[in-house]
Amino acid sequence: MKFVFITGGVMSSVGKGITTASMAMLFSRMGYSVTAIKIDPYINVDAGTMNPYMHGEVYVTEDGGETDLDLGHYERFLDRDLSKENNITTGKVYSRVIEKERRGDYLGQTVQIIPHVTDEIKNTIKKVGKDSGADVVFVEIGGTVGDIEGLPFLEAARQFMVDMGPSNVAYVHVAYVPVLPQTGEHKTKPLQHSVYELRRIGIQPNLIVARSPRHLSLSVKRKIALYGSVPVEAVISNPDSPSIYKVPIQLHEERLDIQLAKMLGLEAREPELGDWREFVEKQLSDNPRVRIGMVGKYTSLHDSYISIREAVVHASVKEGVTSEFKWIETTDVEKGRLSPEEALEGVGGAIILPGFGARGAEGKISVIRAAREGGVPLLGICFGLQMTVVEFARNVLGLKDAHSTEIDPRTPHPVITILEEQKNVEYLGGTMRLGGYEIELVKGTMVHSIYGRDVIVERHRHRYEVNPKYIGKLEDAGLKVSGWSKEGKRVEFVEYKNHRFYIATQAHPEFKSRPLKPSPIYWAFLRAVTGKSPVDLAR
């Protein structure tokens, strides 16, 4: 098994995750079996308890992990499900070390960062690699070189080379090279310093990926090569791209794949990129445009809803359109800064986004009402379903003050209530209904025709559900339940018959959407937005 460690320099959020996903994808398309691991040096055990503003979206894996959003990039680029074990955090590592210490596994020893914590890190990485049967394991170390919390992970990465030998381990350093606006000149000094910092820890990068607004010239590459102690070909230019899906193609053109394969003693095969290139070409063509309203409360950080955005992109490419997003902040609607009708102006369809808590909920409900009354295609996701049901109960069934008990525990009409098994849950970390669950679709419904199957599996992340006591009334008024969970008969999908496209789901189908295999429900939504029949998916 070969290991590639990806480190970051200069600053975060420069696309290390996309670069890692792209490298793994190139190797997978060379015919190697690969896996990708994300290391998050924070002390949280997982991303589940973090606010999206802190961390972006919480990505849910099929096996119910609440992980870093980079896992989403890996799955989308590799077209493969990964496990929650592919996200390693300081919290997870230390919990295990402390558990072992209490059990007496280290009896007689002083437990230390080196070797106990670093051993735990190394063993975890090796285990994930082994369990996935990978030829090449890509390990992205989150954060930036020089961060205190990242040190044990970098130390473990350094030891890998000592343990396994240079032909089995490679280091790829992804660092930012700014362009000075006054002169248009690339400035390499920050990158140089990040390489020095890496060397201080004992890691000499094999490849340096320079993220920059523009391509690097040969002279800039030479300078980075000289200071970074790598051959000039090992400096890879990775400029801003109009599409994240174009990055693997850019890296391939810079021969990153061939060089990395050679370094690892692997045959440098030509990656099979035909369908991927076609996808990117279609995405970047001059397509007709549609506008999708994104109705939520974390709209100022678009990464909060990254999988939903990507699911729309995948569906849009399939339909030959380009989607533009109109971010509708429901707090603004709630505070009267924006009317629901204004919010939906110019929008071909609205996605009612997931969420937690009271802020923005009333605003969301008003926008749902406007979409229902105005015939705007609507797709509700998780909390989006819950608020769709609340709106329907209030304004169609006439149940005044109907609500979810998450927001109003004393509502006279609790149309959304806590799941039975959640009632006694005390710890909030990792205890929601999480991951893939089977859903039975009801024959004769729109959702059944869209999926074209009786049973599907979608991923979940929630504590609340539609109150079974209200299902009869909702259905009588036309809000049909079109999907039930196989275990326990919970509401998974609803659809409104008197509307062109009005579907909401308790699940998160966006987590399973892939560039070349769009999620059926998002695809159908996009068809409705473009005025086509949503049920005729030419699979």
Ligand code: GLN
């Ligand atoms: N807050 C809601 C629940 O816990 C919805 C969660 C979500 O949208 N992911 O059920």
